Amino acid sequence: MKNFLVRFVPPTLVLIVGLAAWEIFVRRNAIPVYILPGPVAIVQALVRDWATLYPSLLVTLAITAGALAAATILGVAIAVLFAQSKWVELSFFPYAVILQVTPVVAIAPLIIIWVKDTAAALLICAWIVSFFPIVSNTTLGLNSTDHNLLNLLQLYGANRRQVFWYLRLPSALPFFLGGLRISGGLALIGAVVAEFVAGSGGIQSGLAYRILEAGYQLQIPRMFAALFMITGTGILIFILLTLVTHLALRRWHESAMKREG
Amino acid sequence: MREGGAPALVALRGVEKVYSNGVQALKGLDLTIREGEFVSLLGPSGCGKSTVLRLIAGLGELSGGTLEWSSVRHEIGFVFQDPTLMPWATVFNNIYLPLRVRGVPRAQAAPRVERAMQQVGLAGFGKAYPRELSGGMRMRASIARSLVAEPKILLMDEPFAALDEITRFRLNDDLLELWASQRWTVVFVTHSVFESVYLSTRILVMGARPGSVRSEVMLEARRDASFRNSAEYAEQCRTVSARLAEAMQA
Numbered sequence: 117m118k119n120f121l122v123r124f125v126p127p128t129l130v131l132i133v134g135l136a137a138w139e140i141f142v143r144r145n146a147i148p149v150y151i152l153p154g155p156v157a158i159v160q161a162l163v164r165d166w167a168t169l170y171p172s173l174l175v176t177l178a179i180t181a182g183a184l185a186a187a188t189i190l191g192v193a194i195a196v197l198f199a200q201s202k203w204v205e206l207s208f209f210p211y212a213v214i215l216q217v218t219p220v221v222a223i224a225p226l227i228i229i230w231v232k233d234t235a236a237a238l239l240i241c242a243w244i245v246s247f248f249p250i251v252s253n254t255t256l257g258l259n260s261t262d263h264n265l266l267n268l269l270q271l272y273g274a275n276r277r278q279v280f281w282y283l284r285l286p287s288a289l290p291f292f293l294g295g296l297r298i299s300g301g302l303a304l305i306g307a308v309v310a311e312f313v314a315g316s317g318g319i320q321s322g323l324a325y326r327i328l329e330a331g332y333q334l335q336i337p338r339m340f341a342a343l344f345m346i347t348g349t350g351i352l353i354f355i356l357l358t359l360v361t362h363l364a365l366r367r368w369h370e371s372a373m374k375r376e377g
Numbered sequence: 378m379r380e381g382g383a384p385a386l387v388a389l390r391g392v393e394k395v396y397s398n399g400v401q402a403l404k405g406l407d408l409t410i411r412e413g414e415f416v417s418l419l420g421p422s423g424c425g426k427s428t429v430l431r432l433i434a435g436l437g438e439l440s441g442g443t444l445e446w447s448s449v450r451h452e453i454g455f456v457f458q459d460p461t462l463m464p465w466a467t468v469f470n471n472i473y474l475p476l477r478v479r480g481v482p483r484a485q486a487a488p489r490v491e492r493a494m495q496q497v498g499l500a501g502f503g504k505a506y507p508r509e510l511s512g513g514m515r516m517r518a519s520i521a522r523s524l525v526a527e528p529k530i531l532l533m534d535e536p537f538a539a540l541d542e543i544t545r546f547r548l549n550d551d552l553l554e555l556w557a558s559q560r561w562t563v564v565f566v567t568h569s570v571f572e573s574v575y576l577s578t579r580i581l582v583m584g585a586r587p588g589s590v591r592s593e594v595m596l597e598a599r600r601d602a603s604f605r606n607s608a609e610y611a612e613q614c615r616t617v618s619a620r621l622a623e624a625m626q627a
Binding site: 262264265267268269270271272273278282283286287289369373 | 455459
């Protein structure tokens with residue numbers, strides 16, 4: 117409980133003070149809402165436009181979740197493949213890097229042209245942005261198994277499959293979870309960026325499209341409201357994945373241990 | 378039991394080991410381990426004593442010479458300097474590992490794991506994680522893991538070097554008790570003269586550059602708590618220290 121208070125009270129105080137200062141600043145200087153709305157105006161917009169914003173949130177969320185799931189499954193699968201042989205890793209790792217360093221904004225238009233289904237195209241874009249941390253971390257983890265434990269299993273006559281399941285996979289878990297936490301945020305960013313590029317209207321529109329739309333209509337408070345929803349979603353994803361990490365590692369990994377003074 | 382009469386378990390003849398980086402770890406190494414012995418390999422660091430142990434275990438290839446077992450290769454237990462436990466697994470699951478690799482179902486293995494834990498004084502700690510144990514208890518878990526596979530020969534690579542003296546003495550006594558009751562053959566690597574004299578029936582003193590056995594000291598197997606304080610023990614430690622000094626000069 118004390119831990120919880122220490123963790124959440126200071127940032128919450130900062131938030132409250134910051135929002136208050138913002139509101140006061142906007143009112144004092146009589147800044148028009150179409151330049152910078154105050155928090156109150158943004159909350160009003162959020163409530164008023166909830167009926168359009170909420171379905172958009174679900175669209176963005178679905179793409180993010182789908183991309184993260186694909187990044188996890190394919191990322192781990194690729195890492196396992198890399199871990200099977202040094203040659204496979206050396207041959208294909210550079211291409212994973214190339215996919216990672218190419219800005220998604222630059223390839224998103226191509227993908228949107230090639231893939232007919234917009235949702236699938238967005239999913240692919242978000243996946244490209246988010247899969248790399250999982251691949252690189254999990255590969256590192258699979259290759260970081262304690263050598264003496266490997267020797268021990270060899271001594272007991274374990275086969276490759278047993279070494280993999282009993283030793284390499286569990287010792288890669290903290291590395292994988294570290295990658296997953298980064299990928300969670302990146303999946304959301306990838307989804308939003310791809311939505312911006314796609315800019316598609318209609319019922320399948322995510323939050324990024326709502327921001328664009330509100331911009332055209334000079335509905336700046338609604339723009340902020342959508343922006344806050346994206347940020348809130350990102351924070352929520354981070355908290356959720358941190359919780360998962362903590363639950364998985366709390367009994368044995370240094371990172372989840374409290375340091376006793 | 379006098380070692381002279383016991384049959385040889387494993388014999389190394391003219392063994393040579395050159396690592397891939399060109400370091401010659403061993404050259405012209407001869408040694409025979411007989412059944413039921415407690416042999417210590419004593420020497421300064423870098424004399425290749427751990428390398429000998431790894432070669433006996435079959436971890437690594439010989440660069441020259443021969444290594445022969447008396448019959449079919451025996452079940453080997455190996456205890457490293459670190460406990461080398463899986464941090465993500467409970468003590469029970471760590472000790473269960475050798476049996477799990479062999480495909481023994483959990484339910485069938487449970488009594489054997491429990492017995493091994495009892496033998497090393499870890500009864501009731503099955504659900505604990507390695508992190509939650511002290512250094513000495515982790516080492517006990519490591520010994521229990523090698524016990525559970527019922528090895529014929531136990532190879533120990535400076536297993537107690539990282540422990541405090543009080544814990545080390547207690548583990549020394551417990552190890553001797555297990556050795557007597559399990560009828561093991563033990564090959565024990567150490568750089569401590571006192572530890573080797575206390576534990577062994579035979580000490581092989583090794584020298585470095587290149588590593589080989591320089592001399593051999595036979596000891597009476599007669600151990601109890603009073604032995605540590607006896608004049609005999611002090612005398613034997615003096616003898617072995619002198620031999621070690623010779624080996625390091627040569």
